[in-house]
Amino acid sequence: MAYNPKTGKGLGRFYSAEHRAFRAREWRGFRDTFYDFFRWLYLYGFMAAKLGCHPILMVKAMLRYRWMVSYLTAAHMVDRHTMGLRGKELRYAHNQFFSVLHNSVLGVRDIILRDKNLRPNSKHAAKLRENTVMFDEMTPHLIMM
Numbered sequence: 001m002a003y004n005p006k007t008g009k010g011l012g013r014f015y016s017a018e019h020r021a022f023r024a025r026e027w028r029g030f031r032d033t034f035y036d037f038f039r040w041l042y043l044y045g046f047m048a049a050k051l052g053c054h055p056i057l058m059v060k061a062m063l064r065y066r067w068m069v070s071y072l073t074a075a076h077m078v079d080r081h082t083m084g085l086r087g088k089e090l091r092y093a094h095n096q097f098f099s100v101l102h103n104s105v106l107g108v109r110d111i112i113l114r115d116k117n118l119r120p121n122s123k124h125a126a127k128l129r130e131n132t133v134m135f136d137e138m139t140p141h142l143i144m145m
Contacts (some may be wrong), residue, residue: 078093
């Protein structure tokens with residue numbers, strides 16, 4: 001059943017239309033629920049290892065760029081896309097999402113290290129900026145034309 005935002009039906013007892021958030025987690029059996037929590041820890045551990053090396057820059061980035069906070073909810077996004085999956089399908093989905101989020105976390109880390117607004121007087125950041133080509137989402141299309 002597809003989700004109806006007016007009635008909040010379609011996700012059963014897990015979702016409330018008034019709150020726009022899940023009320024409870026889906027129980028998938030002990031093994032799959034434990035695996036799901038393990039993947040949460042794995043993702044947040046990876047984010048902490050890669051982005052936690054620069055805690056001051058992370059705080060500055062979150063205060064300057066509002067979109068940075070959305071990376072903290074990455075595990076919730078994965079939860080929404082793995083609802084109803086169990087067994088091998090759940091494991092495959094988590095591996096695929098982690099590969100996408102892995103690349104995103106490394107990209108965010110590289111952007112933060114090179115950001116002129118966050119590190120204006122850093123010689124190391126200036127050296128990294130010299131070797132980096134920054135472009136927006138439209139540039140690949142223009143290059144291929």
